[in-house]
Amino acid sequence: MRVAAILLRRLGALLATALCLSLLVFWLTHLPPNLEKLAKSQGSARMSDAEVASWLERSGFDRPVPVLYGEWLGLLPKAGCGRCGVVQGDWGQSTVFRQPVAEVLGRSLAATGWLMLWVMVVMVPTALALGVLAGMREGSRTDRAISVATILTAATPEYVSGVVLVALFASATAGLSPLLHETGWIEGRTLFQGTASGAMNGITFWNFALPVVTVALYGTGYVARITRAAMADAMTQPYVRTARLKGASQSRIVLVHALRNALVAPVTVILLQLPWLLNGVVIVETLFAYKGFGWTLVQAAGNNDIELLLGCATVAVTLVLATQGLSDLAYRALNPRLRAR
Amino acid sequence: MTEPVLALEGLTVRFGSRRVVEDLTLRIGPGEVLGLAGESGSGKSTAALAILGDLGPGGRIEAGSLRFEGRELRGLAEREWRALRGAGIALVGQEPMAALNPSMRVGAQLAEVPRLHGRASRAEARAAARRALEELRLPDPDRMLAAYPHQLSGGQLQRIVLAMALMAEPRLLILDEPTTALDVTVEAEIMALLRGIRRTRGTAMLFIGHDLALMAGICDRLAVLYAGRLAEAGPVAQIFERARHPYTQALLAALPRIYAARRPPAPLPGSQPLPQDRPPGCAFAPRCTHARRGLCDRDPVPLETVALDAVVRCLRWREIDGAPEAAPALPGPDIGGPILEVEGLTRRFGSGRGTVHALQEASFTAFEGETLAIVGESGCGKSTLARLLMGLERADAGTIRLRGVEVQDRLAGRRPRDLTAAMQMVFQNPSDTLNPAIPAGRQVMRALELFQGGLPARTLREGLADLLGLVRLSPALAQRMPRALSGGQRQRVGIARALAGDPAVLVADEPVSALDASVQAAVIGTLLELQRTRRATLLFISHDLALVRQIADRVMVLYLGRIMEIGPAHRIFGALCHPYTRALLDAAPRPDPGAPPPSPLSGERPSALTPPSGCPFHGRCPRRAELPETLCEDRLPPLAEVAPGHRIRCHLPPERLRF
Structure with missing residues (x-):
């Protein structure tokens, strides 16, 4: 019952935020200079001011922004199709792809979904294992080695690690590939493929490993840091001493007593990482030419594709807020003290 | 041997x-039970x-x-230690809440012991856990086994920790301050249990305290x-x-x-x-x-x-003879007129599951120059009362008059400066109430600036030196950061800060309970001396009845948010008192190895969420049987005057409350 109340409240907040943000993006994309740019890119680059004005009038862009926004949402009737807008599932037409926005978004989200899935599969176990190993014996050699490594990866942005990885493993002229090729270890010219565009048709280890690792590296470092801190803290708690003085073995202490209490922080952080991954995805998809959500967002912004941009923004907001709600629920599930209330 | x-x-x-x-x-x-005594x-x-x-x-x-x-x-391998811990030597620590895993059910934590030491099956371990709880007279063991630690009270948790320590039948039980975090009545209960274990099992114990x-x-x-x-x-x-x-x-x-x-x-x-x-x-x-x-x-x-x-x-x-000189007896207080009048003070907290009545219709008067002790178990409302008086919280009903001025509607920041200065507080834990990043002396000086505003720097410095002298702190300590001071010194800084406004009323919330035994007496001495020389009123909140007996002029006893008794200390401790006060007195440990053991109060303290009807104490009252039928359940007894200045909330006639 309490959980239902929380969900309802979260849902309300989600809708309100999505509405505000889409209005903001809508208003920004409908500022006069941007509309002029739109007219010129849709019509002709050499249009005169008068031609621009008449193009805008013909396309209906000369009306007040609130009216346009209402039409986009589907709350106000639009000429030509009655009430059709986001609310009715009509997200408009992408000008870059010359396809309905919903279709473009669906395709790109599916592609990004695969990327995210593999990132999570790599990141979560690695990060938790590293964090637990490091935090189990604070100050030990293992702890220090893992700490240095995780601080390094957490401090390296994707556009650095991505380029370094490509140079190391996917360049025909630099890094490992030429060596391996010359000695006959690999058939092709590079060990991994430097582009993931092939992955749109079929994911293989060779075309997908680099983008996945690039996104996962940063998150792994960050989540491992959090896990380590939580684990180290749990290991100093009196209940861990109680367990030790009961005669429990080190592995039992770590796995049964400390881990569950230590997991509360990292699990919420992992869920909050999801939206952050979207951020990394923009860079990685562009770098590896993978046509997912990030790449689409860049295309939409670069080409002034207003309806696609609006669609991207709405989806992104929804994702961020949904994961936050999810992390709240996970926090309660892991913490019996909160569940009881 | x-x-x-x-x-x-x-x-x-x-x-x-x-x-x-x-x-x-x-x-x-x-x-054998060996006591290992020492300060922190x-x-x-x-x-x-x-x-x-x-x-x-x-x-x-x-x-x-x-x-x-x-x-x-010495030099035992880790494997051998593991076999010894729990089974040979077991430990019961100070904080039962912290000693149990918060995300594991009590039953699972108990069952772990036989699983680790006796190779018991899951079902056997569970049955053993149940038996262990029954043996320590925990009510409703099945509910306890299924509960998480946060759902149980401190006394129940400590009994569970004790049960856990005893499950593998250790030959030596180490008890590290097992009752420090508990109320007097619960402490007496745990001590009675320990004496019982010693009698029936003959376990050797190391009792640290x-x-x-x-x-x-x-x-x-x-x-x-x-x-x-x-x-x-x-x-x-x-x-x-x-x-x-x-x-x-x-x-x-x-x-x-x-x-x-x-x-x-x-x-x-x-x-x-x-x-x-x-x-x-x-x-x-x-x-x-x-x-x-x-x-x-x-x-x-x-x-x-x-x-x-x-x-x-x-x-x-060989040359030292007997005990050191006792402190001189306190001179009789020089008590003046009323300075703090409280009338019908009530504070409720709403929570998801109902309303907690933290304080209900408290009325009392404190007089100039007296020490009024406020006594009760945790959750009785004594700290709420202090917070209401200080204006840290707003009362739901009732009035507080300080020097005749009503202050209940003004929170601390909105009271006029002279009224804020007139009532100051000394807190329980001096390390938490001093700012760790500012030298101790600066913090006292800041209080001086606030209370006596616009003073030149030289006067402030003199004022600081005077205050430090009053609380017997060397002026050199003023430059130190709080962490570089000892607990007793920190509490003296806290007192000096409270004294900066020359208060008429000093509210001291358990001012020495966080301090070591040998330091406590000195801090109490300082407080009392200041109170006598400055004729301030001291509201001394404490759970330590022995200490209250030594220093209080009057005593007020709270139970579940109600005043149960208020009166002169010599009458309450010497003539007649409320059955609850009596239970508190009986539960207090006596510093005499020959004395009969203190008797614990039976029953769990009711939750403030579901306070009992009628007299709040009726469920645990040892005298309940002396009154007819359902009188105690039905009617809240009035706080009736039994002698001048001595009021008791009990249906029993005063002559039957005599010692």
Whole structure:
């Protein structure tokens, strides 16, 4: 019952935020200079001011922004199709792809979904294992080695690690590939493929490993840091001493007593990482030419594709807020003290 | 002689360059209870962890031997330690809530013990867990087994921790301040349980504590630790009767005694040195009135056997005679007119599951120059009352008049400056209430600036020097950061800060409960002296009835948000009192090894969420049977005057409440 109340409240907040943000993006994309740019890119680059004005009038862009926004949402009737807008599932037409926005978004989200899935599969176990190993014996050699490594990866942005990885493993002229090729270890010219565009048709280890690792590296470092801190803290708690003085073995202490209490922080952080991954995805998809959500967002912004941009923004907001709600629920599930209330 | 269960020989434990425990020699025979007494930092908990092989990183045993049932434990492999812990030696610690895993059900935590030590099946382990709870008289064991620790009370949790420690039938039970975090009545209950375990199982125990009165009730022998060294050890009756070491003597003199004349506990100057700045020779010499230069400040100070089974580490024990001088009795208070009048004060907290009545219709008057003690168990509303008085919270109903001015609707920040200055508070934990990033003196000076605004810097500095002098702090300490001060010094800074506005009313919320025994008396002495010289009213909130007996002029007893009794201390402690007050008095430990054990109050304290109807105490009242039918359940007794100034909330007629 309490959980239902929380969900309802979260849902309300989600809708309100999505509405505000889409209005903001809508208003920004409908500022006069941007509309002029739109007219010129849709019509002709050499249009005169008068031609621009008449193009805008013909396309209906000369009306007040609130009216346009209402039409986009589907709350106000639009000429030509009655009430059709986001609310009715009509997200408009992408000008870059010359396809309905919903279709473009669906395709790109599916592609990004695969990327995210593999990132999570790599990141979560690695990060938790590293964090637990490091935090189990604070100050030990293992702890220090893992700490240095995780601080390094957490401090390296994707556009650095991505380029370094490509140079190391996917360049025909630099890094490992030429060596391996010359000695006959690999058939092709590079060990991994430097582009993931092939992955749109079929994911293989060779075309997908680099983008996945690039996104996962940063998150792994960050989540491992959090896990380590939580684990180290749990290991100093009196209940861990109680367990030790009961005669429990080190592995039992770590796995049964400390881990569950230590997991509360990292699990919420992992869920909050999801939206952050979207951020990394923009860079990685562009770098590896993978046509997912990030790449689409860049295309939409670069080409002034207003309806696609609006669609991207709405989806992104929804994702961020949904994961936050999810992390709240996970926090309660892991913490019996909160569940009881 | 039979083989001792535990024998320490010259045990020395080091953490880095600091020797925390030095040359400790102890022996516990079968079925014997040895008390290890000392203040925080004396090394008593470190000794316990050394016995359990759990010193943690940085700690190691430097010298000495540690034998458990004749077997040397030094250098034992981790596997062997694991087999010994729990099964051979078990520990019960101070904080039951922290000692249990918050995300694991109680039953699973209990069942773990037989699973680890006896190779029991899951079902057997569960049955054993249930039996263990039943044996410790925990009501409704099945509910307990399925509960998470946060769903149970502190007393229940400590009994569960005790049950867990006993499950593998250890031969030695180490109790590290097992009742410090509990209320007096719950403490008495746990102590009764421990005495029962000792009688029925004959388990040898090492009882670590700082409260000699409590230890007198259970220990056979007592060892007193000071600054990592054994000061004195011997049979408990002998120590209470004739302590030989000046430190033991001072500790005993500082013990508040509940049925003694009204005088503050005898103070001991200074505080225990930290391991890194222990002086050469006798570590107690700088605080000792008997110390001789050139004798006591030189090593070695050997441990001498002075009688059968009694040792003392003092070079002059032969020349020192008996107890130190007791503090002079307090002069009668010079009580003036009313200064603080409280009428129908009520505070409720709403929560998801209902309303908590933290304080209900409290009415009382405090007079100029008196000490009014406010007594009760945790959750009785005493801290809520303090917060309402100070304006840290707003009352739901009722009035507070300070010097005749109504202040209940003005929160602390909105009271006029002179009224804020007129009522100040001394907090329980001085380390939490001082800003750790600002020198102690600056914080007192800031209070001076606020209360007496617009003073030139020179006057402020003089004011600061005066205040520090009043609370007996050396002016050099003003430059120090709070962490560089000892607990007692920090509390003195807290008092100096409260005094900056020259308050007419000083609210002290458990001002010494976070301090060590030998320091408590000195801080109390300072508070009382200030109160007498400045004619301030002291509202002394405390759970320590013995201490209250020594210093209070009047006493107010709270139970579940209601005033149960208010009256002159000499009447409440000497003539007649409420059955609840009586239960509190009976539960308090007596500093006398021969005294009958304190009797615990039966029943769990009801939740403030579902307060009982009628008299809030009826469910636990030992006199309930003396009244007809459902009177106590149906009607809340009035707070009726039984003598001038003495009011009691009970249906029983006053003549039947006499001692």
